[in-house]
Amino acid sequence: MKKVRAGIAGVVGRGQIYVDPMLECKDEVEITAICDIKEDGMKMYAEKIGGDVKCFTNYEEMVDSGLCDVVIIATPMPCHVPQSIYALERDINVVCEVAAAVTIDECRELYRAVKKSKAQYMMAENCVFYKEAMITKGMIEAGLLGEVHYAQSQYLHELQFMGGTNWRDHDLWAANYCTHNLGPMLSWLNNERIVKICCIGSGRHPEYNGVVGKREKANVMLCKTESGRLMEVRIDLDTKGPYQLPYEVDGDLGRVIIERVSPTSDTKVHLANEDFDQTRYAEEWKTLQYYEREFLPKSWVEATRKIPNTGHSRADYVMVVEIIRALAEGRKLPIDIDMAMNMTLPGILSKESFLNGGEWIDVPDLSKEV
Numbered sequence: 408m409k410k411v412r413a414g415i416a417g418v419v420g421r422g423q424i425y426v427d428p429m430l431e432c433k434d435e436v437e438i439t440a441i442c443d444i445k446e447d448g449m450k451m452y453a454e455k456i457g458g459d460v461k462c463f464t465n466y467e468e469m470v471d472s473g474l475c476d477v478v479i480i481a482t483p484m485p486c487h488v489p490q491s492i493y494a495l496e497r498d499i500n501v502v503c504e505v506a507a508a509v510t511i512d513e514c515r516e517l518y519r520a521v522k523k524s525k526a527q528y529m530m531a532e533n534c535v536f537y538k539e540a541m542i543t544k545g546m547i548e549a550g551l552l553g554e555v556h557y558a559q560s561q562y563l564h565e566l567q568f569m570g571g572t573n574w575r576d577h578d579l580w581a582a583n584y585c586t587h588n589l590g591p592m593l594s595w596l597n598n599e600r601i602v603k604i605c606c607i608g609s610g611r612h613p614e615y616n617g618v619v620g621k622r623e624k625a626n627v628m629l630c631k632t633e634s635g636r637l638m639e640v641r642i643d644l645d646t647k648g649p650y651q652l653p654y655e656v657d658g659d660l661g662r663v664i665i666e667r668v669s670p671t672s673d674t675k676v677h678l679a680n681e682d683f684d685q686t687r688y689a690e691e692w693k694t695l696q697y698y699e700r701e702f703l704p705k706s707w708v709e710a711t712r713k714i715p716n717t718g719h720s721r722a723d724y725v726m727v728v729e730i731i732r733a734l735a736e737g738r739k740l741p742i743d744i745d746m747a748m749n750m751t752l753p754g755i756l757s758k759e760s761f762l763n764g765g766e767w768i769d770v771p772d773l774s775k776e777v
């Protein structure tokens with residue numbers, strides 16, 4: 408097995424979550440390069456990684472250095488497409504943080520670049536790797552829920568609006584930060600394509616020092632899939648309260664409710680094919696843990712055996728291990744460009760719908776355009 412040489416861009420920010428799992432998988436991967444515009448901040452990571460790791464303050468120089476088989480792009484969202492395309496044009500594998508792009512034109516450019524490149528592209532949507540999401544996926548694939556017709560999820564995360572001093576203040580609005588919701592839900596629906604969306608907000612904006620934000624506080628997006636299934640996403644980046652990321656999925660034979668995924672999960676599962684007594688409503692729920700032994704992939708259990716409960720309940724760690732193993736063994740990366748677009752396009756279009764009073768917008772099928 409060939410050792411993968413990895414370069415991490417944005418290592419002082421989100422990129423740091425890749426360091427520990429990669430150091431753990433040292434037989435399969437070597438971090439050969441790190442990059443950040445914060446030169447001083449990089450020193451700590453260079454020391455931790457050790458060896459001959461090279462530091463770059465310029466992303467293109469890192470890509471051109473010949474040191475990387477894969478680049479991790481964990482820089483702010485507006486950098487994602489230019490940096491992804493730069494590496495793909497040089498046939499260097501790309502693992503890019505969420506979302507994949509910020510405009511529809513960028514999605515098209517990225518899609519074309521991926522199809523042209525000999526390298527692989529993955530969007531690093533970590534929530535797909537939550538233990539609860541993976542158990543639910545196993546149950547759905549085994550037919551326990553029957554035909555799935557509906558899923559919903561909410562991203563409730565106060566980001567502290569700072570009046571425009573951070574890229575998040577400008578770039579996160581309507582439901583465009585929806586990949587954490589759509590990721591697991593699409594993995595349950597076998598990535599069925601979302602064909603139209605609509606989005607409305609709650610009419611109240613965040614404010615800081617007299618500066619009013621573009622986004623509204625609560626935003627709800629509805630998504631219709633090719634076969635007519637419904638997904639509902641609520642994004643609230645401004646209401647004060649603890650971080651919450653609940654999910655639900657419903658099928659003919661039952662319902663899974665994941666009340667929260669972090670730091671410990673509260674889940675309810677009801678399957679109609681078990682003895683069900685309506686009058687004993689509360690006791691009829693099982694927990695997801697009841698199904699864990701049968702449906703949690705062995706690779707999840709192995710990847711997390713040695714690590715504490717950190718990094719989005721270990722989902723980050725599992726995702727990085729899956730990426731490294733796939734590259735080292737020459738397999739397909741777990742989330743391809745089609746799934747990346749199915750998570751990214753609805754969010755971008757949610758802005759257009761939001762600005763037009765919640766009208767339904769068709770989502771382009773990029774696979775038909777290339």
Ligand SMILES: NC(=O)c1ccc[n+]([C@@H]2O[C@H](COP(=O)([O-])OP(=O)(O)OC[C@H]3O[C@@H](n4cnc5c(N)ncnc54)[C@H](O)[C@@H]3O)[C@@H](O)[C@H]2O)c1
Nearest residue numbers: 417419420421443444445466481482483484504505506533
């Ligand atoms: N999956 C998750 O749970 C999760 C969590 C947090 C952030 N993210 C995603 O990760 C990305 C980064 O988020 P963040 O909060 O770390 O942002 P950030 O603003 O802190 O930026 C990340 C890092 O990139 C560096 N950087 C900025 N421009 C650069 C450039 N041109 N070249 C090299 N380095 C550059 C910054 O100095 C910083 O250290 C975003 O796309 C965000 O959506 C994902």
